Amino acid sequence: MAYSDKVVDHYQNPRNVGSMDQNSKTVGTGIVGAPECGDVMKLQIEVDENDRIVDAKFKTFGCGSAIASSSLTTEWIKGQTLDEALMLKNTDIVTELALPPVKIHCSVLAEDALRAAIADVKSKMAKTTETASA
Amino acid sequence: MKSIYLDHNATTPVDPRVLEAMLPYFKETFGNSASRNHSFGWAAEEAVDKARGQVAKVIGAGSKEIVWTSGSTEGNNTAIQGVARMYADKGKHIITCTIEHKAVIDPCKFLETQGYEVTWLDSDPKGCISAEQVKEAMRDDTILVTLMFANNEIGTIHPIAEIGALCKERGVLFHTDATQAFGKVPIDVNEMGIDLLSLSAHKVYGPKGVGALYVRRKKPRVRLQPILHGGGHERGIRSGTLNVPGIVGCGAAAEIALAEMQTESVRTAQLRDRLWAGLSEHLTEISVNGDPQNRLPNTLNVSFLYVEGESLMMGFGDIAVSSGSACTSASLEPSYVLKGLGLGDDLAHSSIRFSLGRFTTEQEIDHTIKRVVAAVNHLRDMSPLYEMAQAGIDLSKVVWQSH
């Protein structure tokens, strides 16, 4: 099965590869998947005081479609608020990258990684507010 | 550089000399080898018999012991089901192993549903089954041992002669799926105690859809219940008008493989070792799967830690190889052969099989090394597993959020 041009492009020129400080209070990290399953995605976001995603990074172990799904996700969410980012659906990734049915799980993984990263940063912010008000 | 084909264990191109030998049998010499009363039939029969001799010679058999098939899937089924049904009153126990090709595993599984019992031997970490294991599994009602000569994914060669001797001693029939070994390494059915052997033309520069089953005629005379009933061709074992051009191609391919076996096995082994040396010079944390000594000269199976096989293949561009990962298959299960060696699923997902061939050149190998090294580095740069391992995290202790 041939890969779509967009998958190939993200594979060859992945956007936003990298890592951020997992312990920073403004950084949310989502790690999903397992090596045994052949995919592990790490997606990180940095959020400003207005809940806006100012930066996003990913690292992915997985097939080309998994790499492209995470790369595309970081590209899309940069500049969005957390609420906007939460509206991203895996089907949007499927459409944009023209993923075949056997690769849909790659897009699901990217959505899950994003949700995990958002949940992580939200829980950190909640704690910060608690300590601030205490 | 144009496409590089390093997937010869999947299939091989037809050698131009083989094609040349086949062509007349599509045109002027088109007869049915079973037509006993005119020259068209005689010419076809003569060609088929010549090919029988060419194939038999590669394995030290007599030409009357060669039964034409459509390939190894048919050969394996004919042998395994044929023995099982013919000798059912002697016993219903069969011995095989877990890392066979599906064309052995599935007929054995089918027989399990028909009241037969199968012992599935586990291989050692190098992909090897020992004669000792076979001996321990043998019972009074064992009728067949079926073990592959060489494994298609990792190239490991089993101690066939030892297992054959054991089977002779115990009076148990011995079948071997020699699809990958035929024409690549020396085989002698008498010295090795082999009673049945499957081979396929398309793995040795012959056409697809044709092969042969060796069926021993004396000491002992092996009898098979046929699967295909009909005109009684091929000693009644395999009815159906013979694929004369294909058979001629199979014979020609066998003759060339035998004539060139010595030089080719040295040449491909040197190229394989050059490939491994190049990869290990430039990359850390890679390992060979299979037995470094007892293996096919053309096969190199490598795990590249922390990168996934399919994404690696994507990075190779126009280099055709095969991956132990199976992200495209519905099951998402990595290779059962690699898992059978005790490799974790993560390593199985990270493995690539390079299988070299007759037309592989040194330049192609050097180019492959460059492409593979670049792809591995590209992917490790974006691998969270590589990053964690570099940070000293033990990946086996991580609790993953798997689906």
Ligand SMILES: Cc1ncc(COP(=O)(O)O)c(C=O)c1O
């Ligand atoms: C070990 C082994 N057995 C059997 C087969 C099946 O052979 P064929 O394609 O001739 O049916 C293959 C090839 O795919 C093989 O490698």
